[in-house]
Amino acid sequence: MAAVVHKPDLSPLEKRIRDLEEAVGKSHQGEKDAESCAAVLSKIAVELHRATATKEHITQFFSKQNELKTYLNPQLEKTVALTPKIKTELIAASETQVKRTANLLMQVESLKDTLDPKTLKSLPQLSDRLQPLMHAHVEQQDGAEAISKELADLLKTYNNFVSTVSHQLDQWDRLLQHYEEQYR
Structure with a gap:
């Protein structure tokens, strides 16, 4: 038995579209060759597509629009809930x-x-005991800075001395090689 395919009856929809076009057409009574509403919308869609087709970021937005609608749908929470x-x-x-x-x-x-309040009340006494320690710390810090500077100077002198000795030894080595080659 062959399956019978029933075509949906579109006549009610066509009638509604004609009624809408007549209602819209009444506001444009001066136009005798008024196009159908569907034709105008189709032209607008084509022009919109032509204007946005060359703009990459706009086409990306349109491609992501359905995804965005999905994420903004309140029903999504029910399907994604843990x-x-x-x-x-x-x-x-x-x-x-x-x-x-x-x-x-x-x-x-x-x-x-x-x-607690008892600990906070003893702070002035502790600050008096802390003053000499702070002075000692500052003095030690100054002494450490002076020692660091002196050490840096000594290291610089040492490096210069080693460099000079190395240079002198290198010159003597070249001189010895020169004399050895002459006597061979």
Whole structure:
């Protein structure tokens, strides 16, 4: 038995298009050769395609437009949402991070007594004891800078001396080679 292919009845759609064209045509009563709405839209689509076909970034945008619509669709969340099993696996995978954060929070809890009012009241006394240490530190820092400069000067002198001696030894070696070649 041969399958019978039924063509859809397009006459209701054609009637609606004619009605729309007549309604639109009433606003342009002065035009006698008014084109059909579908023909005008077709011409506009062709002109739009011709204008954008040479612009690479516009064609890329049009090609990505459907993808963008997909991602902006609120229904996408339902299809992409994580299952409870995957959520459990993600939590299990981040177990070490959770433990590390818990340890850090316990350290913060244990250190909160460090900033109690009694400790803060003793700060002036501690700053008085700290002043001599600061002066000693500054003096030692100045001394270290002077020693570093002196060491740099000594290294420079040493390098110059080694360079001079090497140069002199090289000259003597050439002189010896010259005399050895003369006496052979």
